[in-house]
Amino acid sequence: MPVTHPVGATRHSKTPKRGAVGEPSPSSVPLRSRAFGFLDRHFAVVLILPGFLWLAGLLLYPVGLNAYYSFTNKSITFPGVDWVGFENYREILVDGIFWDAAINSFWWTLLGVGGQLVFALFSALALERVTRGRGLLRLLLTLPWMFSSVVVASSWRLMLDPFVGVINGILVDVGLINEPLSWFGDAGRAFPTAIALNIWFGIPFMLVAILAGLQTIDRALYEAADVDGASYWQQVWHITLPGLRSVIGTLIILRTIWVANNFDFIFLTTGGGPRDSSITVPVYAFRVGWTRFDVGQMAAVSMILITILVALIGVFLRLFPIDREVTDG
């Protein structure tokens, strides 16, 4: 290996002690250039510092505050803060609505991630078999990705309107239902409808990733399988899926984290209702902390979720060490 030592050290050895050469110039110049030399030798740290200080001040510190608040009765409306020990955690764990939210979150995540994956996988396989117009089809399939959560909510609110919604119109036309249904206003339908929206929105991200993963599979494997007379589905099962293993694994973990913590869709479509039937843990946390101003209790919910999150990411890094490429670089 020609250059395994730091670039900074290369630079250092090339121009030793520039400031100490003793040019006959005003004293401030050597000092300034000596300072620059010092900074330049530590250029990596200097470059990294601004961004990571930003992160430390506005992310790490609030997370620390969160941990502290979770043991206090901190509120947005009252100035004082008292230590309450594990009271916040106890109150959450005996709150029936929290457990409803936890169960809903489980289904929300499982069905959401699973649905996105299945539809994206089949779409990608189908797209691979199209010979003409593949680019256009991919772009059209990617459209939901461009929707912001608010536009997802408003467009589906429009289409699912209980009185004039076009989905009801279509379903009545084809004879699946006799009269318009209320989708978000009905305790039995609101949550499944929101899950469907979440799947609709999440397919493109997975599709694009899976399509990229498909490009990395060696074509020769399929040709060999063809020669051996393997059927299409045998090839999918024995070549394609194993080839996509790490892409799919990464997608499942990333998406599980994001979908489990998704706040926007439920908040914007059902608000957790009707009668808490569609409440998930993030919406529960929001309600406690922002609607009831009970920052301490919301912090306790967050701390529980952060613990689960860190554990998940630990498992993820163990299974798929995606930081290796940079760390080995």
Place this chain on the structure above:
Amino acid sequence: MDDPRALRGRSRVGVAVFLAVMVAIAVFPLIWLILTSIKPFDEVYTFPPEYIPNNPGLNNYDQLLNSEGADFPRMIRNSLVITVSTTAITLALSAMAGYGLARGRFRGRILLLRGTLLAYLFPPILVVVPMFVLIADLGFAGTYRGGIAAYVVFMFPFATWLLASYFATLPRELEEAALVDGASNFRSFFEVALPLTRPGLAAVAVFTFINVWNEFLLALIIVGGGENRTLSVGLNNLLTSDEGAKLGLLAAGSMIAIFPVIVLFISAQRHIVQGLTGGAVKG
């Protein structure tokens, strides 16, 4: 046939039907938004719905943008200021940090890389309220500055990650040649490495712009519903307003919000795919 995996016989129909259904489901909401946004009031409120508008017009857009006291122009400006500023700051900070992480050798580097990944995966909902408390204490709640400060936090990690992997793939020889010629490390970063990273920078810019433009939760809590409110928050007000059912206006507002994203997405598709596969889903 040139492609050995091309369709044969019966499965051709299956693939066509499946893709047709998937494309219809993916595309229909946008089409319906467009159609509803150009319908006059009475055509929006008919059931069964009118599929094709009889008297299409831009009344809804006109009302949102030009009527007296219309706040959409101001919300568009708010969103633009916050989005563009965040993108610029994120680009600068992440290019620096990405290069430092890719090229530097210092203790704690691996820890920082892992921390970046953790921060990238960190959901805003878990920290938004203490973040609000902090930003409010600094006097920046409800301001552009507060919003930008918060957005950079959530955009910087992914951007840094992406650019660090990008810098790591650049051949070192060019930078070393510059150093041998007597350039400082900073100069070789600015004048050698940075220009070579233009595609990575473009990917970061597009990603950051779209994500901040579309974001809702931080906009709602940190920037709030006051005069600095963004398009997302304003659109949500329209969605939940008491008159609730101004569906035509809602559709036109949604079109205004989604339009720049679609333009950017289509013109930068290559960068987005590259960014995604280069940073987010590397397996």
